[in-house]
Amino acid sequence: xxxxxxxxxxxxxxxxxxxxxxxxxxxxxxxxxxxxxxxxxxxxxxxxxxxxxxxxxxxxxxxxxxxxxxxxxxxxxxxxxxxxxxxxxxxxxxxxxxxxxxxxxxxxxxxxxxxxxxxxxxxxxxxxxxxxxxxxxxxxxxxxxxxxxxxxxxxxxxxxxxxxxxxxxxxxxxxxxxxxxxxxxxxxxxxxxxxxxxxxxxxxxxxxxxxxxxxxxxxxxxxxxxxxxxxxxxxxxxxxxxxxxxxxxxxxxxxxxxxxxxxxxxxxxxxxxxxxxxxxxxxxxxxxxxxxxxxxxxxxxxxxxxxxxxxxxxxxxxxxxxxxxxxxxxxxxxxxxxxxxxxxxxxxxxxxxxxxxxxxxxxxxxxxxxxxxxxxxxxxxxxxxxxxxxxxxxxxxxxxxxxxxxxxxxxxxxxxxxxxxxxxxxxxxxxxxxxxxxxxxxxxxxxxxxxxxxxxxxxxxxxxxxxxxxxxxxxx
RNA sequence: GGCCCGGUCGCCUAGUGGACUAGGGCGUCUCCCUUUCAAGGAGAAGGUCACGGGUUCGAAUCCCGUCCGGGCUACCA
Numbered sequence: 231x232x233x234x235x236x237x238x239x240x241x242x243x244x245x246x247x248x249x250x251x252x253x254x255x256x257x258x259x260x261x262x263x264x265x266x267x268x269x270x271x272x273x274x275x276x277x278x279x280x281x282x283x284x285x286x287x288x289x290x291x292x293x294x295x296x297x298x299x300x301x302x303x304x305x306x307x308x309x310x311x312x313x314x315x316x317x318x319x320x321x322x323x324x325x326x327x328x329x330x331x332x333x334x335x336x337x338x339x340x341x342x343x344x345x346x347x348x349x350x351x352x353x354x355x356x357x358x359x360x361x362x363x364x365x366x367x368x369x370x371x372x373x374x375x376x377x378x379x380x381x382x383x384x385x386x387x388x389x390x391x392x393x394x395x396x397x398x399x400x401x402x403x404x405x406x407x408x409x410x411x412x413x414x415x416x417x418x419x420x421x422x423x424x425x426x427x428x429x430x431x432x433x434x435x436x437x438x439x440x441x442x443x444x445x446x447x448x449x450x451x452x453x454x455x456x457x458x459x460x461x462x463x464x465x466x467x468x469x470x471x472x473x474x475x476x477x478x479x480x481x482x483x484x485x486x487x488x489x490x491x492x493x494x495x496x497x498x499x500x501x502x503x504x505x506x507x508x509x510x511x512x513x514x515x516x517x518x519x520x521x522x523x524x525x526x527x528x529x530x531x532x533x534x535x536x537x538x539x540x541x542x543x544x545x546x547x548x549x550x551x552x553x554x555x556x557x558x559x560x561x562x563x564x565x566x567x568x569x570x571x572x573x574x575x576x577x578x579x580x581x582x583x584x585x586x587x588x589x590x591x592x593x594x595x596x597x598x599x600x601x602x603x604x605x606x607x608x609x610x611x612x613x614x615x616x617x618x619x620x621x622x623x624x625x626x627x628x629x630x631x632x633x634x635x636x637x638x639x640x641x642x643x644x645x646x647x648x649x650x651x652x653x654x655x656x657x658x659x660x661x662x663x664x665x666x667x668x669x670x671x672x673x674x675x676x677x678x679x680x681x682x683x684x685x686x687x688x689x690x691x692x693x694x695x696x697x698x699x700x701x702x703x704x705x706x
Numbered sequence: 707g708g709c710c711c712g713g714u715c716g717c718c719u720a721g722u723g724g725a726c727u728a729g730g731g732c733g734u735c736u737c738c739c740u741u742u743c744a745a746g747g748a749g750a751a752g753g754u755c756a757c758g759g760g761u762u763c764g765a766a767u768c769c770c771g772u773c774c775g776g777g778c779u780a781c782c783a
Contacts, residue, residue, distance in 0.1 A: 555745075
């Protein structure tokens with residue numbers, strides 16, 4: 231039987247980075263087994279529905295390199311893949327469960343439910359449905375259901391227990407006596423998550439369920455539904471949560487959590503995927519830099535951690551930097567373009583790549599590094615042209631000698647410029663000759679090699695800037 | 707409160723009874739390289755393996771208890 235796994239997000243907002251991690255695991259498992267990955271939209275909560283979410287899911291997942299075969303836009307043999315378009319299916323199954331005695335109609339109003347819970351809480355009891363409607367005669371209930379608002383609830387047995395062999399956590403067991411009679415079908419005709427996942431996972435032929443650990447407590451409810459229909463229960467693996475620094479579920483207050491934020495910050499998707507895979511999984515060796523293809527070959531559910539992983543922005547940056555250096559220059563150049571002014575010449579940008587790729591962790595850092603090549607908007611304050619502990623007069627004199635050397639150097643290339651500059655440094659005894667030159671030519675005290683900077687800028691512009699620097703220092 | 711899941715350096719983690727004087731990576735610090743910043747190289751600091759009892763010749767690893775943290779506890783997912 232071929233592997234079929236799914237990613238089932240709720241369209242309630244922008245794609246969360248923790249969701250990407252969970253989906254990445256599904257993707258890796260599908261790919262390594264030549265299986266099928268399915269995207270299913272679980273929009274059963276009309277209140278929280280966010281129409282922008284679907285685009286966010288598609289954009290974010292495609293950006294990190296995750297692709298699937300069946301989904302809302304792709305179609306497939308089990309379409310539709312949006313739960314709100316499958317309502318009759320869930321309603322039919324809910325009715326079937328009632329007929330089998332595994333569920334019942336509930337006519338309790340939200341108000342009564344709220345009062346009931348308040349009373350239970352006041353008595354320090356467990357707050358759960360008191361099963362009032364479970365005692366209504368089924369025929370009467372069916373009749374009332376034709377005209378009264380109602381929900382359908384799971385009829386949880388009073389005794390016994392259910393268990394799974396979780397792929398991550400091992401044996402987990404729940405006594406049924408502690409379970410609530412979960413609502414399966416809401417009064418608006420929409421299913422709850424619990425009914426919808428089980429029905430869809432079965433109907434869509436899902437063979438393995440990998441999802442976040444927050445779902446572990448609801449497994450017994452799902453087991454009861456599988457059991458009622460006599461459906462086989464697919465193997466499940468509940469993967470650890472992605473946490474913030476305070477050990478709580480990663481959320482906005484911890485920092486960036488939207489996938490699009492990382493993209494906007496210039497994080498390389500290769501680095502993100504590499505880092506993400508390692509939050510909750512490790513290969514059993516000391517290697518840790520992996521491409522998507524390597525992850526596909528190596529990832530194993532058995533190696534997934536039990537404990538939650540704290541999000542580490544520093545480590546993510548490091549991985550992004552690692553991939554910055556690994557990507558081919560042409561590829562990196564293309565990645566950079568969206569982060570630079572459109573009028574900047576691609577050819578010039580491309581020429582800087584070998585010099586800046588080792589100095590960036592995020593694509594957003596490129597702009598400052600190469601701006602001096604595209605803008606003549608340099609500082610005007612004399613102090614900005616002085617190396618530490620150097621006076622204006624001496625700096626001006628040294629710069630004049632540099633200017634002469636640059637004006638005549640042949641060939642005009644980094645190696646020859648280096649030779650000239652080193653000769654001048656020896657002659658003048660100036661250890662910070664390069665810094666003085668850098669300040670005059672680029673306007674900043676950090677950046678890649680001065681010789682390369684001058685070579686890239688060109689003889690004419692370099693000389694112009696040296697003259698300009700000398701002029702500013704004369705005024706001072 | 708109840709149910710469930712966790713607990714190895716600040717963070718991610720290796721480790722599944724003896725080679726553990728607990729290893730690697732991120733971060734921090736030092737040095738080398740470099741007339742900037744990085745990258746690269748070499749080192750350092752950092753852990754009584756949550757705690758307490760057992761079992762055993764021997765425990766991070768097995769058992770029991772305790773503590774701490776988290777998740778769930780909705781007609782949310």
